[in-house]
Amino acid sequence: MGIENEISIIDRRTIELHNWFTDNTHLMDAVVQNKCEYEFLGIIREIASVFKIVIIIETEPLADGGLRRWFKVAAKDENKKATITVALIVAFLTSIIVTPITTSISKATEKLIEKFFEDPEINKLEKEKLKLEIEKLRQEISKNSQQLEENSVIKKKKSNFYEVLEKYPKVEKVSFLVSDSNKKERYNEQVVYRRSFKEFILVSDELEPTEIDNAVIEIISPVLKKGNYKWMGIYNGEPIPFSMKSKEFKTLVQVGEIKFKNGTAINCHLVVHKKIDNEGVERITSFEVTRVNNYFENDKPIETPEGRRHRQKKEGEKQQLNLFTKDNDKEK
Structure with a gap:
């Protein structure tokens, strides 16, 4: 606790990435090192983009003891709020990079954020008429935490980072350390051991499919014969190939x-x-039509048998819900 009180939050912008080896050398495969640092830097840049701040990342000379690299992060346009945001980005990074994919990032960062705003430097800035800006920043953090939780770029780049290390047996653990600008005082070292690397690696690149009811597709090219051929249509102004999975239609x-x-x-x-x-960007791989509710002839909708059954089922469920609600109201 003494160290935390001595370090100005303004200076907490240097993060150390330290690979610990199973031997006594300080040598690391250059390709492995570059791949890991590429993914690591990508996570920093993505967090910064969520906070809508342009940053500069500079490296410092290597140090002995395994392989240690320092990255200093700064805002392109420096002011007190931007500097605080950069310190916050570095804090988020240390929390996110050591959080397994099965653990909520939001929960992992809650205590970090509470601690961040208890800092004496923040209290000092609040007295310097920055209270309103600090409060706005609190609100931004609350909103951005959810975005970081769902961010596929961060998930994928973190997975890539640990996947590269997991395939390189020489690294026994990796640690992350935030320090002041002089690197004289360090705190909050976070360590991830080799046995845990798999917990950070995505099992699959497939995402949960998005289901859209009442989607309207203009048919360009239907399939008129049997077989698993793709139909062509226009959806939201864009041509798409899709599989017609409704056997009835x-x-x-x-x-x-x-x-x-x-x-x-x-x-x-x-x-x-x-x-x-591989960059964490979401790509659509396929479209499927699983039920046709109705089709249009001269702009007139004609309900299909499966569309009618689906509509009647939904209406029945709605009626049951209404009856249940009324019964509960009467009991009250």
């Missing part, structure tokens, strides 16, 4: 009960499958 098309003309559209339940690429 495909049968109606194949037997000729439904005929397509220029501008024919369907109202459907659309499932969008996505995955994250």
Whole structure:
């Protein structure tokens, strides 16, 4: 606690990345080192982008003892609020980088944030008529914590970082340390041991699919014969290939009960499958129509049998809910 009170929060902008080796050397495969640092820096930049601040990251000379690298983070446009935000970004980084994928980032950072705003330097700045800005920053943190929790770029880059180390047996552990600008006082060292590396690696790049009910797709090219061929349509102004998974609707098309003309559209339940690429960017991999509610002829909606069954089921569930609510009101 004494060290924390001595270090100005303004100076807490240097973070040490320390790879500890199983031997007594200070040598590391250059490709492994560069890959790890690339992912590490990517996480810092992504956190900064969530906070909407442009940062500069500078490296300092290597030091002995395994392989230690220092990264100094600064705001491109320096002012007191920006400097505090940078210190906060570094604090978030140390919390996020040591949090396994199965653990909530928000929960892991709650105590960190409380401690951050208890800092004497923050109290001093509040007295210097920055109280309103500090309060705005608190609100930004609350909002941004949720974004960081769901951020696929951070998840993927953290996974890449530990996956590279997990494949390099020489590293027995990795530690992260925030220090002042002179690196004389250090605190909050966070250590992750090799046995835990797998807890940070994504099992799959596949994301939970997005389900959209009542999606309207204009049909460009239907499939009129049997087989797993892709249909083509326009959704939200963009052409998309999609799989028609509704056997009932495909049968109606194949037997000729439904005929397509220029501008024919369907109202459907659309499932969008996505995955994250190596940079953590979400990419759509496929579209599936699992139910067709109705199709349009001359702008007139015609309900399909499966669409009618789905509608009736929803109406029945709604009626049951209303009855349940009324019964509860009467009991009160």
